[in-house]
Amino acid sequence: MAKEKLIKDKRVNWRKELGLAPGYIILILWIIFTFMLLGWVIAASFSTTKEIFMGNALKFESGIHLENYIKAWTTSNVSVFFTNSLVYASISCVLLILVSAPAAYVLSRFDFVANKVIQSSFVSAMGVPAVMIILPLFGLVANWNILNNVLANKAALIFLYVGINIPYTTIFLLTFFCNLSKAFEEAAAIDGCSPMKTFWVIMLPMAQPGIITVTIFNFINVWNEYFMSLIFANSDKVRSVAVGLYSMINSMKYTGDYAGIFAAVVIVFLPTFILYVFLSEKIIAGVTGGGVKG
Numbered sequence: 001m002a003k004e005k006l007i008k009d010k011r012v013n014w015r016k017e018l019g020l021a022p023g024y025i026i027l028i029l030w031i032i033f034t035f036m037l038l039g040w041v042i043a044a045s046f047s048t049t050k051e052i053f054m055g056n057a058l059k060f061e062s063g064i065h066l067e068n069y070i071k072a073w074t075t076s077n078v079s080v081f082f083t084n085s086l087v088y089a090s091i092s093c094v095l096l097i098l099v100s101a102p103a104a105y106v107l108s109r110f111d112f113v114a115n116k117v118i119q120s121s122f123v124s125a126m127g128v129p130a131v132m133i134i135l136p137l138f139g140l141v142a143n144w145n146i147l148n149n150v151l152a153n154k155a156a157l158i159f160l161y162v163g164i165n166i167p168y169t170t171i172f173l174l175t176f177f178c179n180l181s182k183a184f185e186e187a188a189a190i191d192g193c194s195p196m197k198t199f200w201v202i203m204l205p206m207a208q209p210g211i212i213t214v215t216i217f218n219f220i221n222v223w224n225e226y227f228m229s230l231i232f233a234n235s236d237k238v239r240s241v242a243v244g245l246y247s248m249i250n251s252m253k254y255t256g257d258y259a260g261i262f263a264a265v266v267i268v269f270l271p272t273f274i275l276y277v278f279l280s281e282k283i284i285a286g287v288t289g290g291g292v293k294g
Contacts, residue, residue: 045069045262052258068263077236078264081244086271087154088240089222092161093215096169099162101211104173105199109185119174125167130227138231153238157229161222169214176210177203216279220272241268 044057046064051057072078107119137160146152180203188198204211226242233239239247245268248261 041262042266044259045266047259049256049258052262065259068259069267071257072260072264072267076248076260076264077244078241078248078267080236081239081241082267084154084238084244085223085240085242088158088161089219091158092165092222093218095158095162096165096218097211097215100166100169101173101204101207102199103166104170105177105203107170108174108177109182119171122167122170126171130164134227134231141232147232147234150235150237153233153235157232157238157240160228160232161225164228165218165221169218172214172217173207173210176207180206212279216275219275223272 040057043060044052045068046066047057047060048062048065051059051061073082107115141147141156146156184202184206185195185198188202193201223240224242225240226246229238229240229243233243236244236247245264248264
């Protein structure tokens with residue numbers, strides 16, 4: 001009887017599956033389109049400009065041209081832009097967790113007068129477009145004479161990236177901490193742990209799925225950020241990959257090196273692609289984990 005019931009439970013509900021068929025078809029078409037687009041870009045990065053214009057980028061008639069990547073990395077300043085963005089994204093993500101995680105924990109666990117006001121302020125700040133605050137910020141940075149120094153300019157950009165992403169990171173982690181059980185803190189208090197030690201030793205490791213997820217989102221946001229870098233980075237030594245790639249596309253009008261541009265696009269796209277491929281399960285676990293009461 002048990003085996004018959006198990007077999008019955010495993011039977012496919014074809015009526016339900018047919019109802020989901022339009023969604024499956026749209027999803028499959030989107031996946032095929034995405035793979036074809038990415039495949040063509042990658043193939044073009046190994047071809048020549050002549051083959052691209054002739055529509056033979058996928059045939060590799062003249063062989064595979066790895067020199068496109070070497071030329072893009074060395075002569076087109078992609079290495080500088082790549083390193084800048086990697087530094088900006090890495091340091092910003094670390095600072096965001098160090099600032100936002102304790103703030104989110106305090107807001108989720110302790111009741112005080114300004115608790116709701118601070119939470120509402122963070123939510124409101126998430127809705128403020130960067131374009132509304134860019135001119136006052138630029139005025140302050142220009143008055144401090146920061147833009148004339150490379151290290152100070154990079155530090156200013158990191159500070160701006162951290163400040164802009166603190167509201168989102170704090171609210172995301174706040175929701176996650178709210179769904180963690182208080183029994184662990186009560187047990188730690190019985191053992192003599194202070195609230196600060198409880199947070200760093202017990203609660204922060206338990207929030208690892210949420211921290212990994214929000215760190216990935218922040219990394220991608222900083223990596224792809226364009227507007228701040230365009231305004232505050234006044235030299236190639238400071239620019240990120242988004243602004244650097246745009247300047248390369250403009251220079252392409254005069255050099256005509258389309259193959260090199262596609263190689264640069266692949267290099268810039270690679271870090272975020274790797275994050276999605278290897279950490280997709282972590283992202284899903286972090287997003288869904290915030291909605292489950294611990």
